[in-house]
Amino acid sequence: METLKSDRLTIASVAEFARGKTELINAIFFSEYDRRLLPSEAGRTTMCPTELFYDSKADQSYIRLLPIETRLDDMSIQEHKQNPINWNTIELDTNSAETMAEAFKEVVKTKRVPAPVASKLGLHHAEGATDTQMVEIPMWRHAMISFPHPLLKEGLNILDTPGLNAMGNEPELTINMLPSSQAVIFVLAADTGVTRSDMEMWETFVKPLASDTKHSRLVVLNKVDTLWDELKGEDDIQKSIHTQCKSVAKMLGLQPDSIFPVSAQKGLLAKIRTDEELLAKSNILALESILSKEILPQKQAIVRDNIVAEIGSMATESRNLVASRLIDANRQLKELKGLSGKNEDVIAHLMKKTREEQATYHKSVESFTANKKRFAEKHERLLGQLSLTDLDQLMARTREKMTGTWTTAGLKSSMKEFFDIITNTIKEASDTTDQANTLLQTIYREFHKEHGLTETKPKFFSMSRYKRDLERLHHEAEAYRKSPVTTMTEQTFVVKKFFISMVSHARNTFFQAHQEAEAWGKSAMAPLVSRIKEHKHQMEKRLESLRRINESRDTLQNRIDELEKMARQLHKQHTDISQLMVTLNKPLESFITRWNIEVTFEEVRAFLGFETQRQWSDRAIERTTPGLFGLFSLVVLMARALHPKTPPARRAAWYPKAEPT
Ligand SMILES: Nc1nc2c(ncn2[C@@H]2O[C@H](COP(=O)(O)OP(=O)(O)OP(=O)(O)O)[C@@H](O)[C@H]2O)c(=O)[nH]1
Numbered sequence: 001m002e003t004l005k006s007d008r009l010t011i012a013s014v015a016e017f018a019r020g021k022t023e024l025i026n027a028i029f030f031s032e033y034d035r036r037l038l039p040s041e042a043g044r045t046t047m048c049p050t051e052l053f054y055d056s057k058a059d060q061s062y063i064r065l066l067p068i069e070t071r072l073d074d075m076s077i078q079e080h081k082q083n084p085i086n087w088n089t090i091e092l093d094t095n096s097a098e099t100m101a102e103a104f105k106e107v108v109k110t111k112r113v114p115a116p117v118a119s120k121l122g123l124h125h126a127e128g129a130t131d132t133q134m135v136e137i138p139m140w141r142h143a144m145i146s147f148p149h150p151l152l153k154e155g156l157n158i159l160d161t162p163g164l165n166a167m168g169n170e171p172e173l174t175i176n177m178l179p180s181s182q183a184v185i186f187v188l189a190a191d192t193g194v195t196r197s198d199m200e201m202w203e204t205f206v207k208p209l210a211s212d213t214k215h216s217r218l219v220v221l222n223k224v225d226t227l228w229d230e231l232k233g234e235d236d237i238q239k240s241i242h243t244q245c246k247s248v249a250k251m252l253g254l255q256p257d258s259i260f261p262v263s264a265q266k267g268l269l270a271k272i273r274t275d276e277e278l279l280a281k282s283n284i285l286a287l288e289s290i291l292s293k294e295i296l297p298q299k300q301a302i303v304r305d306n307i308v309a310e311i312g313s314m315a316t317e318s319r320n321l322v323a324s325r326l327i328d329a330n331r332q333l334k335e336l337k338g339l340s341g342k343n344e345d346v347i348a349h350l351m352k353k354t355r356e357e358q359a360t361y362h363k364s365v366e367s368f369t370a371n372k373k374r375f376a377e378k379h380e381r382l383l384g385q386l387s388l389t390d391l392d393q394l395m396a397r398t399r400e401k402m403t404g405t406w407t408t409a410g411l412k413s414s415m416k417e418f419f420d421i422i423t424n425t426i427k428e429a430s431d432t433t434d435q436a437n438t439l440l441q442t443i444y445r446e447f448h449k450e451h452g453l454t455e456t457k458p459k460f461f462s463m464s465r466y467k468r469d470l471e472r473l474h475h476e477a478e479a480y481r482k483s484p485v486t487t488m489t490e491q492t493f494v495v496k497k498f499f500i501s502m503v504s505h506a507r508n509t510f511f512q513a514h515q516e517a518e519a520w521g522k523s524a525m526a527p528l529v530s531r532i533k534e535h536k537h538q539m540e541k542r543l544e545s546l547r548r549i550n551e552s553r554d555t556l557q558n559r560i561d562e563l564e565k566m567a568r569q570l571h572k573q574h575t576d577i578s579q580l581m582v583t584l585n586k587p588l589e590s591f592i593t594r595w596n597i598e599v600t601f602e603e604v605r606a607f608l609g610f611e612t613q614r615q616w617s618d619r620a621i622e623r624t625t626p627g628l629f630g631l632f633s634l635v636v637l638m639a640r641a642l643h644p645k646t647p648p649a650r651r652a653a654w655y656p657k658a659e660p661t
């Protein structure tokens with residue numbers, strides 16, 4: 001839901017520390033800054049989950065940092081995000097890559113605190129540290145970086161994560177952020193091979209994501225440059241890389257060709273120096289191409305779903321309406337054509353028949369209204385069951401109990417209680433949904449039977465997605481409690497933190513279910529209501545035209561002509577809407593292939609002054625346009641030859657210009 005709403009796409013990189021996650025992000029996404037933008041160093045570098053994105057609502061680029069101390073309160077990161085007050089904000093000067101890289105260093109800052117303070121924050125530190133000993137902990141719990149990089153502006157979100165311990169420490173990462181991302185890159189390093197903690201990460205955090213088909217999971221074997229032995233021939237090097245990929249694949253239970261051997265560091269270097277040979281050797285481009293192949297269709301699907309969700313039902317609705325008008329017009333036509341030459345009695349009889357029909361119709365509308373009320377009651381009940389007020393009370397109680405208890409057993413029992421209650425509520429809501437759906441089906445069926453109108457299918461509501469989500473959550477809570485990660489840190493603290501983020505995730509699920517149920521209930525009857533209105537209108541019109549014909553015979557042919565014209569128009573409308581619907585459901589490929597062309601048109605207008613020619617004659621325009629194109633291409637090629645990297649921009653003192661036009 002979140003993705004559909006915001007049309008964002010998240011790529012997350014996950015791995016044990018120092019495998020080169022951050023370097024990979026630098027190399028793939030930010031090489032044009034001609035330097036290492038995000039801090040990447042030997043040892044632990046990234047200290048907290050870092051999100052890179054573009055916030056179009058803010059007027060300034062920024063880094064927002066959530067202090068580590070907020071771990072002591074019971075708010076989830078998601079909740080903190082709603083409130084900028086809790087964050088330290090640094091304004092980001094995007095004019096120079098250097099100052100940006102400097103500002104990013106703030107994100108990886110640490111501080112030294114006495115061991116008990118670290119414990120209290122639930123952060124892992126070396127066993128047996130005495131109370132007076134100082135330990136190093138991250139300054140920040142979470143970082144959000146917004147700046148107008150083109151990819152980020154397109155809606156790409158990048159999530160850089162710290163190594164294993166930190167992952168275990170911030171359960172929201174694993175409960176919310178990773179499952180809601182569209183692609184996860186799991187990074188291993190050729191110099192360390194697959195260690196125990198790599199395996200643990202894989203098993204705990206990455207492998208389970210595969211059950212969700214929406215995910216792309218890429219496994220990267222980084223730092224293959226450590227295998228570039230200069231005493232060996234190229235073939236031998238390739239062979240040893242291949243062998244390592246094979247053994248990695250075996251350990252992870254994957255096919256050998258699903259492991260990507262790359263060198264992020266050399267890739268970044270090659271891009272900065274425009275060293276084609278090194279770039280090819282680093283294999284970064286192959287990874288990029290796979291990434292875009294996997295990601296683009298997802299982006300397309302998101303956009304398409306959005307469009308279809310927005311106008312798909314509208315189109316269906318209009319098509320049905322047009323179809324019913326068409327049927328009615330044809331019916332009237334048949335009636336009227338049969339009338340020519342008949343006497344007044346027949347017309348009077350027809351009028352009587354129509355009036356009777358009208359009466360029966362009114363009766364059935366009454367029964368429909370009664371049914372509609374029954375449905376509204378069911379819907380009301382469903383909304384009550386999914387009520388956030390009740391849930392909020394339950395959440396408050398659960399949190400209170402959890403905060404009060406420091407024993408794992410105590411936490412377990414309050415968690416169990418919480419899950420028992422919500423499982424039951426969801427079950428009840430699901431029963432109500434079934435009843436409401438059945439009722440809806442009956443109403444539609446009766447309506448069709450009585451009025452013989454064109455088929456409109458009711459839209460049913462399903463709780464199954466939410467049920468599944470909560471089941472997954474419950475399952476994860478159980479698995480997490482037993483996972484080895486928890487034993488590494490302050491057990492109760494982490495378990496507590498984890499459960500609290502679960503509770504807020506559960507709230508989110510309820511919230512979405514409630515919203516969807518509400519919208520559904522409101523629109524479920526709408527097609528029938530509009531059909532009734534339409535039908536009423538049509539019957540009145542029929543009576544009206546019969547009356548007019550009864551009064552003076554010669555309007556009959558006019559009326560027939562009128563109806564025929566209307567039928568033709570309706571038929572065309574029907575075809576148009578059907579075509580629109582076909583287009584809507586087609587992949588966006590044709591649109592994407594046109595993208596380059598459209599961009600070229602836009603740019604030649606903006607920069608080369610196309611369409612603003614001074615000549616008057618068409619032939620002169622036809623001559624100069626290709627001429628301009630050709631000239632422009634030459635200029636570009638010459639500029640490229642003269643300045644292979646960045647062509648200098650001529651600027652005036654009053655007009656700072658970073659790039660040439
Ligand atoms: N030789 C070599 N070194 C690399 C490569 N990629 C990254 N490194 C180095 O490995 C070290 C760790 O890289 P990072 O990008 O900080 O690793 P990380 O996975 O983000 O680590 P954390 O942030 O600590 O979780 C740095 O010194 C990088 O320069 C590579 O392809 N080859």
Ligand SMILES: [Mg+2]
Pocket residue numbers: 021022023039040045046160161162
């Ligand atoms: Mg890092």
